Amino acid sequence: MDSIELKRDLLDRTLNYAIKKVPFYRDIPYLMNRNSPPILKDFPIIDKHIVSKNIEKFVVIDRFPDYLISTSGTTGDCNPYSSY
Secondary structure (H helix, E strand, C coil): CCHHHHHHHHHHHHHHHHHHHCHHHHCCHHHHCCCCCCCHHHCCCCCHHHHHHCHHHHCCCCCCCCCEEEECCCCCCCEEEECC
């Protein structure tokens, strides 16, 4: 597998994981009802405000359930998020 194929495979796996496991993406009908593999351009563009308002829809507790996540991004505003 060359590097382009590897990148495509990893992207496909990441997009499929998001659709199956992340409530925010799972709740988007056109992503769930596809007959073909998902492509990146089908996913909505999100920013930290969308994530902040919908944090519970971005939490996936099947991995790393006891971590505190925080970010200040480029604005310097701290946005801590607790996972369960």
